[in-house]
Amino acid sequence: MSFYGLIDGSEKSLRNFLDQLSGVDQVGAESRAAMLATRSIKTTSKRWAIDTAISMVDLTTLEGADTPGKVKALCNKAVRPDPTDSTVPSVGAICVYNDMVSIARTHLDSIGGEKVPVAAVSTAFPSGRASMDVKIRDTQDAIDAGAAEIDMVIDRGAFLSGNLGLVFDEIVKIREVCGEKAHLKVIFETGELVTYDNVRKASYLAMLAGADFIKTSTGKVAPAATPPVVLVMLEAVRDFYSLTGRRIGVKPAGGIRTTKDAIKQLVLVNETAGPEWLTPELFRIGASALLNDLLMQRMKMDDGYYASPNYVTID
């Protein structure tokens, strides 16, 4: 692997690279994100934003209580979010645990959802506390079952104790397992990394190691995808593009529940990384409850009034 010609893959060269990154001023990053949250998105642009957001949702169920029935219902919802309106786009992907991948894939294919990919959370999600062998087999298992996207977690313990080489090597190995078959999303669990400096470092570390996407959180730890965290990650992918010519995607996950939240995310993308990132290829939103709010707001824009929640399916 060439690591974009920026490092040689050794921990030393990785450290040298990360050490020359500029720091993030917390107050400044938070106030920029807060300012962008005041953008007022109305009428035609709101309608465009809602449909774009729907197409970017990674519709997720990650519960111990997940069953084949629950996952199949979610697949139906993913392909036709609103059964009464065929103009609503399908979502970006279905995101499930490993053992549900083949059920989801088979069901999607049987209902005309061939284009909706299945994403699997692997590498001992959500904690990442397992041996490397287990993580590799976990990933291979998901790919064999038909996962086109792998959402892996980094070893936060290693990151926080300064063992950056270990974090890097794990991503490189999982990248190798994914090969051409699966896109790799790397989850930082920013709520555990805490500082924006760490978020920036982790972003570059993951991009150098071969991530296709960088993702904020598992959804199991709060705070998750706060606007300033996403801002810092968007700055990283923007600057990485000007260094390497390659665009890496960003996926905020956790805590984005309303249309307003989602539109704020799209504004962040538009004014930070730029409009080139406003596509499901480069921006996804990991969510479960969000989709229904997007559908409600979409109906409201068409009808002029809020429908009862009974008009939106609960799956």
Added chain:
Amino acid sequence: MTFEYAPALESRAIVTIKPKYGHFINGAFVSGKKHFPTINPATEEILSHLSLGSASDIDKAVAAAQKAYTKTWSKLSGKERGKYLYRIARILQERAREFAVLETLDNGKPIRETRDIDIPLVAAHFFYHAGWADKLDYAGLGQSPQPYGVAGQIIPWNFPLLMLAWKVAPALATGNTVVLKPAETTSLTALLFAEVCQQAELPDGVVNIVTGDGSTGATLVNHPGVHKIAFTGSTEVGKKIARAIAATDKKATLELGGKGANIVFDDAPVDEAVEGIVNGIFFNQGHVCCAGSRLILQESIAEEIIEKLKVRMAKIRVGDPLDKNTDLGAINSREQLTKIQELAAVGDAEGAQRWSPQCNLSEKGYWFAPTIFTGVTQAHRIAQEEIFGPVLSVITFRTPQEGIDKANNTPFGLSAGIWSEKGSRTLWASQQLRAGVIWANTFNKFDPTSPFGGYKESGWGREGGKHGLAAYLKNGKESGAK
């Protein structure tokens, strides 16, 4: 696939503008003899006609202020004065949207700034000073410090209502009465404030507002019944005021021009520094006396910062000030636009490189695209003179000391910004800089508790905080005011 923001216009229905306004003297509106138009700089639409204050108008206003001082205001306890200030502050908050829309119409600044910055700060100034009114004896300003009497206050057009608040709130809290002359092009929010004084049942004559031009202001400064002058505006006018009061016992605070340095060291947080540079010079169209109009960049990161700055500047949304998504509004007047154009042309002529992003500027109204000049040296006029518009001069340095020397190499000394992630460097630089306000890793942040004012030709005295109170009190020597 592009994300165009549809227009999101703030409604102007909340504002009622009368066709003609008088002065506010002794609690009532009285028409002047002559009137002049006031316009919306974004559209050149005439909004209203204002009374041109004459010598006799000033006489009446000063007499009303003196009478109110003697008969009522000086007899009230600090606690009672504080009640009026709290009441005004609450009304300002209740009517915040109305004030924000009117300020945007009259001044040309974006509604996002009037709504989120100007008007909330105005209310904060009244709340802050209301709290001081009954505690002056314990403020460390001497034993039972006394007001001067009648304060003559002249304010500029860049932050019309905010500058009114900076002047009126401390004057009233300390027991002075006021004759205020708002700027010729931006008097409407001051006249709406007069209505707030009526609504708060402030005793007649405590606040008097006389509209007019420079001659009205000069009459006020020279009036023998005025005990204290507070002025915010150009250094040129400030010098005239200093000469005019030189042989009198009038006290004065002067907030004058600036050519603020935003110094970016090579260990700066780069993305936030770029934001700070944008906020430093493009906030309020650069019509800010403490604007960071000189970007002083360490050579080793100059290229990176300028590249990122250009990318960021291309995202600045220039347009209708009433659109909630507008970042940069209209230039306040044709006169100011001409001045900016002239100085920018000087920059071209002196060989600096001009750059602006693509902007579709409206035909009507006064507009100037956000602009940077690179390759500027200390010998350029655009590095020395205050442009008071959205124009940034970029200067580079090699060592920290050279950066400081260039920052201080100006007749002004109002503000400076330091960008570094290294605490020891920030503290060292802040001790070397000769400027009244120094921001570290931020810029253009204001708070009523923080004193504001300048070194050298940027002025006399401080406004805000405890220092600002001292400027309105006898024995209040702490302020450094005359």
